[in-house]
Amino acid sequence: MKFVDELYNFYKDQLMADEEDVDLLIYSIMQDLSREDMLRVMSELNDNELYQITGSYLAFKLKEKIVQDQDLGSLPNDKYLN
Numbered sequence: 001m002k003f004v005d006e007l008y009n010f011y012k013d014q015l016m017a018d019e020e021d022v023d024l025l026i027y028s029i030m031q032d033l034s035r036e037d038m039l040r041v042m043s044e045l046n047d048n049e050l051y052q053i054t055g056s057y058l059a060f061k062l063k064e065k066i067v068q069d070q071d072l073g074s075l076p077n078d079k080y081l082n
Contacts, residue, residue, distance in 0.1 A: 001049055003041045 007029070015021050033041075045053065 002044050 011025060
C-alpha cells in the first residue's frame with residue numbers, strides 16, 4: 001500500500017516496533033485527513049488490500065455487536081474502527 005510505504009519511509013528512523021507508537025501515529029494522521037483524503041487512500045488499494053480492510057472492519061463490528069448483545073462489556077476500544 002503506497003500510503004503505508006510513504007509513512008514508513010518518513011517515520012522509519014523515529015518508530016520502534018511498538019504497537020502503541022504506531023497507534024498514536026496513525027490516530028494523529030487520521031485526525032488530519034479529510035473524507036476526500038481517506039477516499040483517495042482507499043482508491044489506491046488493490047483488491048486484496050480492500051478485502052482485508054473491509055473484512056477486518058466487518059469482523060470487528062460483528063464481534064462488538066455480539067459482546068454488546070451478550071452484555072459482556074466491550075471490546076478494547078479501537079479508535080480507527082468506531
